[in-house]
Amino acid sequence: MADVMVYSKEGLSRLGWTRVRRARSPLGVGRRARRRARSLTVGSQRRLRLRLQQAEAAGVAWLDEEDAAEAVVVGAEWSAREKKARKKKARRRERAERERREREEEQHCEEREWSQLRQLREPPTRRVRDGDAEERAAPEPRPGAGGESEGPEEPPRAPGQGKPFLVRAKAGLLMLLSHAQSLTFTGKCRMTCLYGRVQVFGFIISQGQPAYDLYSPHTICALTIEAINYVMPEKTLKDMKLEVRSLIRDHLSSANAFHVIKQFSPMCSIVLLESLETPATDFILSYPAFSHLFSGKKQELSSSFNLEQLTMSSVGIKKCEEESGFHLSESSIAAIEELITACCEEIDGCPIIMACGPKCIGKSTFNRYLINQLLNSIPCVDFLDCDLGQTEFTPPGCVSLSNVTDPIFGPPFTHQRKTRKMVFYGDSSCEDDCKKYTEIVKYVFSAYQREAPLVINTMGWVKGDGLLLLIDLIRMLAPTHIVQFSSEQCQDMPLLTPEYTAGMAGLQTKGKTKGKNRHLESTESESSGDPDEGSQPHSAGHKLLLVQSEFSGAGVAQLTQWHSPVLRDMALLGYLALLQPPEAKPFLPLHHLVPFQIPFGSVALRVIHTDVAPTHTMYTVNASWIGLCRILEDVKQKTDGPIFLTDNPVCDCMGFGIIRGISMVKKVYYVLTPLSHEKLRNVNCLMIGNITIPHCVFKTQPKIEGEIPYVTSEYNFSIWGSGKLRVRKLLQRREYL
Template sequence: MLSAVAARKAAKAPATSSTITGNTSGQKSQSSTSSSSPKQRSKRASQLQKTRLNTKKARKLKPFEQPNGTKFADDLFKSQTDVIPVEMEYDEMSMSEDLLDVAETEAKVLHGSASSEDESMSEDSRMDVATLFPQLSQAAQHSEDNRQLTTWEPIADLNLFFLDRDESHALGLAGPTTLVCFREEESLCVLGTCQIAIVIGAVELCGLVLQEGPHQYPIFAPRSAPLPVFRQRSSTTPNRTFRDLPARVNGIANFKTVIAIWESVTGVEGLGKVCKNFGGIFEPSRWQQSVAHRPFGIDGLFMITRCARDLSPFTLPSSWSNAIHNATEVKDDAKSPAFFVKGPKNSGKSTLCRTMVNQLLQKYGRVAYLDCDIGQTEFTPPGVVSLTVVSRPIFGPPFTHPTLPRHAHFVGTTTPRSSPSQYLDSISSLLQSYQLDIQTPIYDLDNAADSRILHTIPLVVNTMGWIKGLGADLNQRIENLVAPTHVFDFQQPPIDSYPRYSAIQDNYEFLSSYGARGSATNPSFSKPSSVLLDPITSVVSSLPSSGFTAADHRNLSMISYFYATFSKDTNADLFSDTPATTWNVSHPLCAIPPYEVDCAIAFDKVILTGAGSEDVVNEEIQRVLNGAIVGLISCEPGVLETTKDEGSGIPYTQKSSVPPPSASRCVGLALVRGVSQLFNSGSTLRQSKTLLHLITPAPVSYLQQARVVVKGDLELPVWGMLDFRSFEKYGTLGGEVAGVQGESVPYMQWGKAPDGVHGAEKRKVRRNLMRRGQM
């Protein structure tokens, strides 16, 4: 490799120097040395000495030779016939920078490049690693990190108009509104929260083209997720005319697209006060002030001009867009398609499913979303598999749209490793509910003015990122249960590794008990259309890391659920989901008044599930439930045998099994803030009753149906146990505010433990008992 580098340097040298050999080379080097100054001669001497040292270090070892010159005992190896001695060679790709310097210096010495002219030429001809790896070059990284996101330039009273309340009513909007006017091919990237409506034309947002109309869309754009970018698109509907607007606004008809933006008051920004590592995610950070501006006059909304640290725009690869467009194209409106998405973690499955739901809502009135990823859920807290009916586009990460689904089952853990049978049974029950109750709606209340397809509801299935071992088997069983019409696979195996039509057909008779969509005798069953997609990390060359892990997003989703405010209006309509409208973060969870529930009257049974749950005796059930997250389960009458425990006052039986998913459902989660006993002194006997203090955002009408409590492995994040009000007042998590003391929080330690206490240091937990590739 060194000789090859030297040859390239020699080829770039002058022809006269390349022909000098023998005594002539010595004479030239001697004359050049004598004509140079003493300082230059000493500098060249030191460089030559350094070159010899580096050359000595980089000396290639002979076969079976150690660096100190001794030889290995190779007689034993040479005597074997099945061993082939191979000479050691340097790897070209792993050559370090100092070896390149050695090669360059040798080329200078051997070919007489000691003059200033030759030195400048060799400096310009230095090998650049970017020629081999263009994505590692500083120019490429600089262009990716500073690419322009917003081409729209705000000019007041020209393409930016501020309307008061009366002027907004002329457009059919409520409250002060800002009109943003786009010309052709202009774009706008935003950070924060707002509400939008399309006034004129059309705009593309997160892979969805929004046409003008009366629909209003909430936008949630935190720094922890890719930022939405508004792009002007051509409209397919005629432009509206406005007659009641002032003269200064009548010029908006000359623009291609006009959108109305106004403030969104939901309180979702307050979640950063609870979960400190997500604090200020709806605002630019200190190093992003140069690229963030506030031209809209709306609190909590910023315009992002260029990419910056921890800021990345929403990017939909062209291959994804083409695959979604071809799959969601309505060919036969009598059938309801089923889309199955699978692949490893961090590949973009949730983004693809969210984009697919948004595009399906342009053609269908509602879309069913089956969430099989209990670790990174979309509409529910972690540990729940759910079937949610979506009726409006989604513009925001999962923690911004928690929903109370009509069909859900509580698994109680973030991985199905400990309970795979319960996980499969829950998904099978959800698929059966989809086929019987949702797939073909019997009636629709608001189908008069809607031109979309309403008599059928498509299905989108998102799977977990565990694709090896047991996880691969579970995903394959789910795919057989769903019998999808379209499969999106982020893996890249050979095409032959896909299950053949005959193999799927043979499994249908066995899986009929799980509620499969078809069977081998069903003539309408056909082979699914499989599409291979590249993961988002390989398609997009530069994705700034937000710095948040999957556990952080899971904790934020759990906290967002408990602080969410759901609609109290109970609608008997099967197809209306119940999304969160606002978030109330005025008080921490430790200061919210809980429900006081008598276990003997309100609940029929308390069940523990998960690893080690069968070892909990009746005397310890109160300690186990204290501070736990439980699932509120509604069961059909006669499914479980009710038990009453007189000792603890809690209807708990050791080693009880969870109710079957086919006869039960989860109505919500609750936090057991505390367990207390109330003693009543009678004439002859002294009786006591056990009270559970529950905190849950579920409406009261939902709670009346829950008669069973199930505790799994879910835990409340540490941020949910703290009183954030003390931090706002004192700057620390301690102190006393409104009677809540931070130092008195149970099982929490403030500050450093005193010296001499065993277990005070942070211990490293080893979780590598089995390699990832062996799972």
């Protein structure tokens, strides 16, 4: 190899470097080493030049030893790479340590869950006969552990602790509830139980049952979804998690499903909550007075939400305090347990249960909860609604008998349904004609076939003549159990014991005589069974169950002054919502629906709440709420005008509607009703009562230009029989509007 001149670092010019490169042209480094050299910093390149000069001076054969030259280049950047490697190894060690801790924690949780599982499956103690000594049985080893002891176990976590685990699903919200955990909410949603078992308002929903619609408006107590005990399958925890994974796979992403499986433990329940939009609810919420029925106050809507509230609001619900939910008093729990036992045993036939008490005491809520509890054990329950003002399955002003097969998860306006028998009384109170009311109740009660337990709801009128009328109903219906409600604010109602109801005279019946005249009037009292003649056969007796209502406002009658009329309006709107076609998106206003045309000669008219001259009857009928009834008499047309009835017949009511117009030229009534054309053929009588159409139906008519039909501010109120509609100013101060 030729001699090479080595230049020192100092004083080396550009020309000198060129001469050096030409002199060592056969001694160049490899291409890979040159690329690495270009990536070095200026200081590293300077140090590398010095090393190359020293290596050339030592006589290194670069073309033969290219790997050695590359090692020199790599050595220049070794410090940086060594730092990265050290950091990478440190991260690996941290990750391995973290995974080890997670495995230990998961194993510890699994052992604790298995201990809880064994406690749920087996009795807590085992008696060992060894003389007189008694010892607690040791816990059995975990399956698959080879019979080895697991060591000391931690005490199980108290059920119901913590919050439910919520996660967003593909089409809603998935909620995991541990044993005894619950969620109290307001709003509306559709719930499906995917795993385990939950209870909603007394009804138990298990895995595999269909989805249920839940309505929790601000007008009633909030609904609560609570996880309850269920029979544990004979599976390992791993098999349970595999089953849960397959059930939630279609509803969650893989990442969210992993978190749910991680939170799962024995006795957990998983439910799917979806948003609920129906034409009926859209129709009711379209009116400004009820637009915030499920969402709450307007100021609450603008408040800041946390992540949990935003997740729940995506399906239309809002979490509230547990105090807002339905809570049973000790007396209520005892009464319900006894009634369920009586209905399931049926020793003396089907029980007849009557709920009695003053207004705003909780009778309707108790009846709904009792029906849901009974449906857990029996397929159906009959319900006789004798409360004209606050009806359950029909618009107000009716006495009806219904067969209930589905649970009740909402107020009356959410479950208007077909009844077995119904009569339209035409008013929310029977004070003006109690005799007609008892005739209607007796007529409807005759349809009861005693194939299922009967729950009877009564009015809150229990003072004066109302108490006497209640005694008449007890003698007429002969209940086996009477549930009497009372509260601290209302204690003036006497106890309806069998002795009191037997000896007390009613409005149309006589009680058993006492003292000297008992034998003189007993023959007369037992000879007649007609209430018009003054007596009814006395029942063999009933069992009285006393319930003390403990919720806020129980028995305060002043609340009904504004609460009851609003509930009646919502029940009417709930029935009018049945007019909406199932495929209507969005809903159709009432004046956009096509009415039925009923000829004058095919139906008879009767105004049942007051006397109206025939010349003014057509003015009364127009824009009125009517009952579509079926009378036994044949309607015969003698003239071209309408047919009028002279009395109030007790007849079956097929449904309801609104007369939205009358054509005197065509001689037809234009009627809006959800009844089908086939059922409408059986209607031959239109009854007009004292039930008025809600004011919002008249005042809120979209796409109307000019004056609103049937609404005017210029009217001569001096005309006899005219009067202003009562305006309820308290509506503006209601907390749910």
